Amino acid sequence: MIKKTLLSFLLISFYCNNLFPGGWNTNTNNSAAFVRTGCRNSSQEIDAAFFCPASLINLEDGWHMNFSDELLLIHQELKNDYIYMNKHKFVGDIIAPIYPCIYLAYKKDRMVISGGIYPYGAGGAGAYKTGMPSFEMQVANMVPELSYNLKQLDILKPLLGYKPSDINDYSADLAFYGASIKVGFQIDLTYKINDWLAASIGTKFIYDFGYTKGGLTNLMVHTPKGWMKPGDYLRAVNADLGIAGTTAAAFGIADLNKSASEVDDLTSDKKVDVSESGIGWLPFCISLAITPNEKLNFGFKYQHGCKFEAKNNTKVDGTGSFPDGAMVRNDIPAYLAFGAQYKFSKKFSAQMMFEYYFEREAYFGLVAPVVENDSIIYKVVDNSYITYSDPLLVGISGEYYITPKFMISAGFMFSKLFPKENIAPTERNPNADSYCVNGGFRYKFKKFDFDFGIMTNQQLYYKRDYKIAAPVGADTKYINTREEYSGTLWLFSFGINYHFPNKNKDKVQ
Numbered sequence: 001m002i003k004k005t006l007l008s009f010l011l012i013s014f015y016c017n018n019l020f021p022g023g024w025n026t027n028t029n030n031s032a033a034f035v036r037t038g039c040r041n042s043s044q045e046i047d048a049a050f051f052c053p054a055s056l057i058n059l060e061d062g063w064h065m066n067f068s069d070e071l072l073l074i075h076q077e078l079k080n081d082y083i084y085m086n087k088h089k090f091v092g093d094i095i096a097p098i099y100p101c102i103y104l105a106y107k108k109d110r111m112v113i114s115g116g117i118y119p120y121g122a123g124g125a126g127a128y129k130t131g132m133p134s135f136e137m138q139v140a141n142m143v144p145e146l147s148y149n150l151k152q153l154d155i156l157k158p159l160l161g162y163k164p165s166d167i168n169d170y171s172a173d174l175a176f177y178g179a180s181i182k183v184g185f186q187i188d189l190t191y192k193i194n195d196w197l198a199a200s201i202g203t204k205f206i207y208d209f210g211y212t213k214g215g216l217t218n219l220m221v222h223t224p225k226g227w228m229k230p231g232d233y234l235r236a237v238n239a240d241l242g243i244a245g246t247t248a249a250a251f252g253i254a255d256l257n258k259s260a261s262e263v264d265d266l267t268s269d270k271k272v273d274v275s276e277s278g279i280g281w282l283p284f285c286i287s288l289a290i291t292p293n294e295k296l297n298f299g300f301k302y303q304h305g306c307k308f309e310a311k312n313n314t315k316v317d318g319t320g321s322f323p324d325g326a327m328v329r330n331d332i333p334a335y336l337a338f339g340a341q342y343k344f345s346k347k348f349s350a351q352m353m354f355e356y357y358f359e360r361e362a363y364f365g366l367v368a369p370v371v372e373n374d375s376i377i378y379k380v381v382d383n384s385y386i387t388y389s390d391p392l393l394v395g396i397s398g399e400y401y402i403t404p405k406f407m408i409s410a411g412f413m414f415s416k417l418f419p420k421e422n423i424a425p426t427e428r429n430p431n432a433d434s435y436c437v438n439g440g441f442r443y444k445f446k447k448f449d450f451d452f453g454i455m456t457n458q459q460l461y462y463k464r465d466y467k468i469a470a471p472v473g474a475d476t477k478y479i480n481t482r483e484e485y486s487g488t489l490w491l492f493s494f495g496i497n498y499h500f501p502n503k504n505k506d507k508v509q
Contacts, residue, residue, distance in 0.1 A: 278310030335355055
């Protein structure tokens with residue numbers, strides 16, 4: 001009676017890729033100084049423990065610590081004009097109220113040992129309270145499919161008093177809630193090679209935890225008898241006909257009671273309550289700090305990626321798609337970073353940065369439309385299928401001391417992605433080109449520096465025109481559909497740089 005739909009597949013693709021837009025798996029908003037400037041790859045301060053550990057060689061001897069926290073707010077909108085849906089706008093709101101980063105470094109002569117603990121990549125807790133377009137499409141398709149399959153019974157309207165195919169609307173509760181966080185643990189060793197060059201090598205572990213709850217419930221269709229569950233409506237029509245079993249074949253249709261049971265299975269509540277956890281190892285991170293003179297410095301970093309898998313812990317799975325203990329893959333890509341800083345005066349300095357992400361070599365389990373046997377289906381694909389080049393990020397910033405203690409800063413960044421036209425982005429991978437504006441200030445207290453920053457990321461408009469397989473009974477095989485994407489992220493952050501007193505500094509040699 002109804003074309004079988006892969007609701008379970010849609011759910012698993014939703015889960016594997018989380019519901020968190022706004023960046024790569026290697027997001028680098030890992031200090032308040034980054035939030036207020038956007039450019040930290042040439043930092044010579046304690047947050048260089050993350051951005052370029054080799055630059056820590058410019059610190060004074062002794063212990064140094066940085067702590068920062070962030071509030072992340074993300075709003076994602078998707079619009080889809082699929083003709084059978086009665087809802088065309090879908091909204092996701094994500095919040096990460098706590099996003100702490102801690103760095104610690106100890107410098108002695110030509111050596112520095114440093115480490116850090118921080119969130120790594122995208123994360124937060126959020127909800128799509130009205131589902132997503134692909135879920136809605138599968139529910140919406142029931143109206144034309146049921147109507148088509150019952151159309152042959154319309155000749156019995158004089159007996160029934162209504163047309164069985166007169167099904168004109170649907171309703172369902174589609175909602176998803178989730179949280180995800182990756183925590184990074186790193187340690188690095190830096191050595192000063194000569195007066196202008198230092199190098200570092202380090203390693204990093206990533207712990208991942210996430211969960212997804214929600215699903216599809218209370219699926220109903222509007223019929224001549226009012227709002228009913230699809231299976232119940234078929235049974236009601238069968239009762240009104242006064243026939244059952246093989247007698248229905250005389251009307252050229254299947255046994256309505258048998259069909260009702262099949263429909264019950266397809267349209268029953270689909271609930272999911274699944275968490276995941278896993279540990280990954282980034283074997284090495286190398287960096288170089290080049291300081292030709294007091295005014296100019298450069299920072300270079302290459303971080304190796306890794307294959308990353310997390311393990312399912314399944315409590316509820318109404319779809320049969322989340323086997324308890326199954327491994328879910330979502331790699332962490334390698335990336336290359338470069339930064340430069342020039343100090344024009346004691347009051348003003350400027351920075352620039354460049355980052356390149358080797359994402360086409362990683363595997364994120366993304367979902368995209370694929371043509372197979374003259375049919376369009378959605379399936380998990382490699383990154384190389386949806387993009388034709390790796391993404392990159394560029395930025396500039398400036399810092400100006402209004403007084404010896406009070407400094408203001410601002411920055412601008414632009415991220416460029418290279419999606420293949422009308423294949424990406426998709427609702428489960430909504431990233432598109434975007435720009436960031438950063439601003440904030442620093443105030444120097446007697447024993448520590450205080451940073452405050454605000455950053456906004458605005459996703460540029462992107463649309464995707466594609467074809468989707470039409471439901472059974474439609475006049476065409478495919479339906480032209482347009483999907484539009486927009487998103488906004490806001491970050492608010494504060495941080496403290498603390499330099500432990502060096503007891504040996506003032507001793508007479």
